[in-house]
Amino acid sequence: xxxxxxxxxxxxxxxxxxxxxxxxxxxxxxxxxxxxxxxxxxxxxxxxxxxxxxxxxxxxxxxxxxxxxxxxxxxxxxxxxxxxxxxxxxxxxxxxxxxxxxxxxxxxxxxxxxxxxxxxxxxxxxxxxxxxxxxxxxxxxxxxxxxxxxxxxxxxxxxxxxxxxxxxxxxxxxxxxxxxxxxxxxxxxxxxxxxxxxxxxxxxxxxxxxxxxxxxxxxxxxxxxxxxxxxxxxxxxxxxxxxxxxxx
Amino acid sequence: xxxxxxxxxxxxxxxxxxxxxxxxxxxxxxxxxxxxxxxxxxxxxxxxxxxxxxxxxxxxxxxxxxxxxxxxxxxxxxxxxxxxxxxxxxxxxxxxxxxxxxxxxxxxxxxxxxxxxxxxxxxxxxxxxxxxxxxxxxxxxxxxxxxxxxxxxxxxxxxxxxxxxxxxxxxxxxxxxxxxxxxxxxxxxxxxxxxxxxxxxxxxxxxxxxxxxxxxxxxxxxxxxxxxxxxxxxxxxxxxxxxxxxxxxxxxxxxxxxxxxxxxxxxxxxxxxxxxxxxxxxxxxxxxxxxxxxxxxxxxxxxxxxxxxxxxxxxxxxxx
Ligand SMILES: Cc1cc2nc3c(=O)[nH]c(=O)nc-3n(C[C@H](O)[C@H](O)[C@H](O)COP(=O)(O)OP(=O)(O)OC[C@H]3O[C@@H](n4cnc5c(N)ncnc54)[C@H](O)[C@@H]3O)c2cc1C
Ligand SMILES: Nc1ncnc2c1ncn2[C@@H]1O[C@H](COP(=O)(O)O)[C@@H](O)[C@H]1O
Numbered sequence: 262x263x264x265x266x267x268x269x270x271x272x273x274x275x276x277x278x279x280x281x282x283x284x285x286x287x288x289x290x291x292x293x294x295x296x297x298x299x300x301x302x303x304x305x306x307x308x309x310x311x312x313x314x315x316x317x318x319x320x321x322x323x324x325x326x327x328x329x330x331x332x333x334x335x336x337x338x339x340x341x342x343x344x345x346x347x348x349x350x351x352x353x354x355x356x357x358x359x360x361x362x363x364x365x366x367x368x369x370x371x372x373x374x375x376x377x378x379x380x381x382x383x384x385x386x387x388x389x390x391x392x393x394x395x396x397x398x399x400x401x402x403x404x405x406x407x408x409x410x411x412x413x414x415x416x417x418x419x420x421x422x423x424x425x426x427x428x429x430x431x432x433x434x435x436x437x438x439x440x441x442x443x444x445x446x447x448x449x450x451x452x453x454x455x456x457x458x459x460x461x462x463x464x465x466x467x468x469x470x471x472x473x474x475x476x477x478x479x480x481x482x483x484x485x486x487x488x489x490x491x492x493x494x495x496x497x498x499x500x501x502x503x504x505x506x507x508x509x
Numbered sequence: 510x511x512x513x514x515x516x517x518x519x520x521x522x523x524x525x526x527x528x529x530x531x532x533x534x535x536x537x538x539x540x541x542x543x544x545x546x547x548x549x550x551x552x553x554x555x556x557x558x559x560x561x562x563x564x565x566x567x568x569x570x571x572x573x574x575x576x577x578x579x580x581x582x583x584x585x586x587x588x589x590x591x592x593x594x595x596x597x598x599x600x601x602x603x604x605x606x607x608x609x610x611x612x613x614x615x616x617x618x619x620x621x622x623x624x625x626x627x628x629x630x631x632x633x634x635x636x637x638x639x640x641x642x643x644x645x646x647x648x649x650x651x652x653x654x655x656x657x658x659x660x661x662x663x664x665x666x667x668x669x670x671x672x673x674x675x676x677x678x679x680x681x682x683x684x685x686x687x688x689x690x691x692x693x694x695x696x697x698x699x700x701x702x703x704x705x706x707x708x709x710x711x712x713x714x715x716x717x718x719x720x721x722x723x724x725x726x727x728x729x730x731x732x733x734x735x736x737x738x739x740x741x742x743x744x745x746x747x748x749x750x751x752x753x754x755x756x757x758x759x760x761x762x763x764x765x766x767x768x769x770x771x772x773x774x775x776x777x778x779x780x781x782x783x784x785x786x787x788x789x790x791x792x793x794x795x796x797x798x799x800x801x802x803x804x805x806x807x808x809x810x811x812x813x814x815x816x817x818x819x820x821x822x823x824x825x826x827x828x829x
Binding site: 272274275278280298299352353354357379380381382383384385386387388389391392393397398399400401403413417418419420421422423424425426427428436437438442470471472473474475476477478479480481484485487488489490491492495496498499501502503506508509 | 577579580603604605607608609610611612614615616619620621622623624636638640641642643644645646647648649650651652653654688689690691692693694695696697700702703704705707708732744750751756757758759764765775776779785786788789799800801802803804805806807808809812813816817820821824
């Protein structure tokens with residue numbers, strides 16, 4: 262089985278979010294980048310397939326050279342090779358188009374992406390990619406098993422979960438549950454050394470134009486201070502929620 | 510040309526989110542000087558949509574579509590959008606809508622913006638405000654495509670009634686093979702789900718153990734709320750994984766979020782920031798949650814929550 266894991270390179274949640282150039286650009290100054298958490302679960306599941314069932318695992322990112330340390334980290338965790346499509350990630354559609362090209366060229370059976378990325382939280386790329394690559398698609402995936410060309414997945418739905426059966430080629434939008442947190446691997450020295458020798462291929466993008474464009478950014482208005490209610494006058498809280506906040 | 514809106518239902522009944530997306534679509538239609546067409550699948554009460562601004566309803570009645578199927582539903586909406594020559598398609602942010610929207614976008618060659626929180630600031634080019642960076646910022650997003658898909662963040666617009674009524678037409682386009690078959694569904698039918706809830710009551714590690722959740726459930730029951738929890742609580746097995754909210758769990762965009770014994774770590778807040786009003790109950794006045802909350806009680810949950818339940822019961826009795 263040929264597996265491709267899509268890796269999105271995102272600011273760590275604890276990063277300060279600021280904008281520059283009149284609020285039109287994300288300020289990368291001092292921002293710590295990580296593998297999108299949903300992709301880390303996916304990558305770890307891919308390693309399980311590799312070790313238990315035999316599979317090759319490639320990772321891919323659409324982005325500039327600054328994302329290479331993130332791809333190297335994925336290699337250190339155990340992926341066999343990495344691909345970087347050399348173009349900035351503009352919108353979900355453009356990224357999905359580039360990925361679809363990689364999937365078609367590489368003949369992947371299974372593409373593991375994340376439910377959503379934590380930068381734009383679009384939840385767009387995996388579904389678009391599946392439709393473009395003519396593959397089946399299951400998102401919010403919390404369990405995945407593959408047997409030959411058939412697959413069984415569990416996905417989270419509002420208020421519960423459902424089990425589905427499907428077949429390869431398949432794209433999933435994965436999340437926590439795909440593997441447990443305790444299964445996540447921190448790259449060790451040997452992994453890091455080996456990652457340096459693994460191939461990281463830079464491919465030029467195909468021609469695509471974006472369908473949406475973030476023209477400017479804004480931050481929420483600063484929040485007023487919390488209104489404290491004395492633990493002995495909970496009446497007051499009920500009153501505020503009813504008359505002031507109007508939520509009950 | 511009209512605006513097409515996908516209205517979700519469950520067991521034949523429209524969801525509240527369906528009324529919200531229609532209300533929103535009506536506001537956008539007014540800006541664009543056009544009308545709203547809604548599409549619904551197996552819903553029995555579609556006439557209601559007229560009261561929120563739909564003037565036409567395409568009703569799909571098909572027993573093979575009882576279980577949600579993203580690819581088939583996307584194909585239905587695509588066919589409806591083409592028939593109606595819709596230039597804007599509006600969806601909610603439910604798990605189902607977010608599942609089908611990207612496939613629909615490819616089918617319609619439409620741009621798609623999810624988590625939109627307001628009516629468009631401009632209709633030409635169509636520009637919407639969407640939340641990004643786990644609700645720490647907003648991106649004003651412009652569409653460059655002819656057809657546009659707007660995914661509305663839940664509870665961001667509310668319900669707005671309008672005068673009028675809707676005509677209902679049966680709609681039954683041919684559908685593709687889906688490739689994904691639902692084998693079984695495991696869903697609590699007697700509880701409000703976090704995604705649908707207007708109020709969410711959430712407990713953290715401060716509650717000490719699973720045996721103390723009785724009061725959380727009781728509070729939720731009084732409020733008609735869904736119950737949720739912080740990540741360590743589900744990791745410890747005190748509560749089911751489906752209740753875990755936050756960056757790595759479910760997103761919450763309720764009108765009211767009550768956090769009990771939750772410290773307010775940034776990864777927790779990332780998932781609940783979209784909620785309108787936040788209340789925190791915590792013994793530690795230094796807990797970071799107090800900086801993110803609108804109302805706070807510094808106190809022991811084991812004393813405060815029972816009191817709150819009692820006062821809410823009295824409030825409800827007085828306002829019944
Ligand atoms: C990559 C990553 C992703 C994460 N994703 C998530 C996520 O999605 N969701 C999430 O929730 N967390 C997430 N976390 C974990 C997060 O950082 C915090 O560790 C977690 O939210 C803390 O949970 P808590 O507030 O329940 O527990 P604690 O931090 O232990 O806080 C308990 C609180 O209860 C208070 N308390 C104690 N006794 C009482 C009492 N009797 N009455 C009232 N209050 C009391 C304490 O003062 C304290 O503030 C993530 C972490 C990482 C690194
Ligand atoms: N630039 C990118 N390169 C590779 N994969 C990506 C990229 N952006 C998004 N993805 C994948 O798509 C998933 C969902 O991202 P999004 O649609 O941006 O929320 C991520 O978890 C990744 O698996």
